[in-house]
Amino acid sequence: MxxxxxxxxxxxxxxxxxxxxxxxxxxxxxxxxxxxxxxxxxxxxxxxxxxxxxxxxxxxxxxxxxxxxxxxxxxxxxxxxxxxxxxxxxxxxxxxxxxxxxxxxxxxxxxxxxxxxxxxxxxxxxxxxxxxxxxxxxxxxxxxxxxxxxxxxxxxxxxxxxxxxxxxxxxxxxxxxxxxxxxxxxxxxxxxxxxxxxxxxxxxxxxxxxxxxxxxxxxxxxxxxxxxxxxxxxxxxxxGRVMSEYYPVRTNVPGDEVFRVENFTQPGVFRDVSFSVRKGEILGVAGLMGAGRTEIMRAIFGVDPHESGKLYLEGKEIIIKKPLDAINHGFGFITENRKSEGLILDFSIGKNIALPSEERLAKGHVINAKAERDFSEELSHRLGVKAQSIDLAASTLSGGNQQKVVIAKWVGMHPKLLILDEPTRGIDIGAKKDIYDLMNELTAKGVSIIMVSSELPEVIGMSDRIMVIHEGRVAGIVDHKDATQTRIMTLATGGE
Missing domain, CATH: 3.40.50.300 (P-loop containing nucleotide triphosphate hydrolases)
Known part of the structure; x- marks a missing residue:
């Protein structure tokens, strides 16, 4: 050659x-x-x-x-x-x-x-x-x-x-x-x-x-x-600037339990999954690809089915059979695949941001166009979406800005619980830092976050606790102060 x-x-x-x-x-x-x-x-x-x-x-x-x-x-x-x-x-x-x-x-x-x-x-x-x-x-x-x-x-x-x-x-x-x-x-x-x-x-x-x-x-x-x-x-x-800290310091102290999962099971996918999330906490979810992390989150949000198990929100049992049930309980879900599941690419940036909140923005059964635009403009500015206009199609944005739009639409819903599945995959350092800062801001306001990530430094850097999944089961939950890459990988591969 x-x-x-x-x-x-x-x-x-x-x-x-x-x-x-x-x-x-x-x-x-x-x-x-x-x-x-x-x-x-x-x-x-x-x-x-x-x-x-x-x-x-x-x-x-x-x-x-x-x-x-x-x-x-x-x-x-x-x-x-x-x-x-x-x-x-x-x-x-x-x-x-x-x-x-x-x-x-x-x-x-x-x-x-x-x-x-x-x-x-x-x-x-x-x-x-x-x-x-x-x-x-x-x-x-x-x-x-x-x-x-x-x-x-x-x-x-x-x-x-x-x-x-x-x-x-x-x-x-x-x-x-x-x-x-x-x-x-x-x-x-x-x-x-x-x-x-x-x-x-x-x-x-x-x-x-x-x-x-x-x-x-x-x-x-x-x-x-x-x-x-x-x-x-x-x-x-x-x-173009020094970033001495990749991950912002977590100063927020989590409060009481907000959400709890007990014995969540879907045979062949995950089994007996139990964990809880506190108010203002970031619960990281780690594990090897195919361990069942995403499948558990999709079932919690009602995208996929589960056979048994119970969910509790603020101490009361709730039933979630479809995504609308989860949304009505104040859950948001930023999916792993933002293009096919998180955005309607042909819709405008503004319309994508406003979609989950249209009911609040409507007068009777008619959408208030000015309220919708003001709402989307504010969130777009707040999350630093780089676009000449929110009237542009979401497909015109870079990956990092598309991710910001997906997050903006759920943030605008004022969620109690936000599930983030690979929130920074495929986006650049600057956009990652913006998302980390937003996560800190949200938890300071009492929002609870579950973050699934394949990047161990990200999981350790951003989480208050880390739940490790191995072959569809919870292998362990590690406090931030005790978390190391070696310990998480040991649990993720089935070690003690």
Missing amino acids: KYMDINMVGICRSFGTNKVLGGVNLHIRPGEVHALMGENGAGKSTLMNILTGIHKADAGTILVDGKEVTFQNNKDAEEHGIAFIHQELNIWPNLSVLENLFPTNQPRTRLGLIDFKEMRRRAEAKCKEIGIELPLDAIAGECSVGQQQMTEITRNLMLDAKTVIMDEPTAALTERETDSLFAVMKTLKNNGVSVIYISHRMEEVFNNCDTITVMRDGQTISTRPTEETGMDQIVNDMV
Whole structure:
């Protein structure tokens, strides 16, 4: 394989009057895992879209192995050996994994028929080369996200990709799938393939990347070898200010019990789950992917069923069979998947914020348009949603701002209990800090919060107590002062 050296110099791009990139430089060396970091809106995706021919640069130069190139489109970039693995995977769900590996370039027999035997031979050889196993005969749409992602990576490597761009690749992966991805990245690196790794997850970047380039406001701020920098420096480069504390100090003292769960059970999913939440408390929920954390929260909110168990609010038993029951009891639920379950993307920002509170904003059966707008404007401003107007569609926002809109709509309902499932997944450092500050503000006003998170530093940094789930059961509840990553992981993996 011929290795690839990419050098992007002085790249500029504007959309109308909006200057998105202003002279960005990025150098990717052969066999390098190069992290590209920055807050949402920093210009990372636009830069990668220019590299892969989706957009054209207004100014600047792209050099591949020292020669200036301009890719006409994404296919042109792929043919030159640059593959872009997007967050939204490009998989044909009704075809088998094997068929997905050969979308247009199927080998043929002498009679002109598709040679499935040769397809399988090539696929198995490539999987062996990069050290993975794929269920070649399985329907791709029925495979896990990790298997689909590995399918797309393998497909591009079979097209002789020399540089692979991965955009937030671990956002929806289990821990085992994440480990497999990093193992594949290491193999690619050893084989001379370059990886451009876009992620907000500091720990992953520092453990797996050779070099870190930080962008801010369409500019290249820094490029440093990973071993010569630290997390504080990267955060400072990303947000333009020192963030001495990732997690704000918890000064609120939780009050009396507000919500209690007793022996909550759904066979095959979770069993005998019991816990309580106090007024103004943040109860963190930790555990491995697939342990049942999200399923428990969905059942509490009435999204999914449960077979037995009791719920108590302020000492009185309550019955929740559907989400409307939970909402009527003062519960809010920020789901793990904000795009498909938390927002109506075609609706305006203002309409999304006002939806759960429409009954309060209506006069009789008619919605008071002015009251609705004032309500949404106030909450949008309070949560720092960055948008030119609340009349814009929610789909136009960055991930961090979409998350703020989801939170705003439940905050406006004045909840007693707020369930947050992966509240900061896929959003940048600055937006995370805004959400942490809001959580502190809410608990100071007496709101109780249950926060499910896969990021142990976040769970430890923000929680008063931490409930650890292992295989659908409560493995233990740890007080903040006693919480360490080792202790939580021991409980999460079934240890004592």
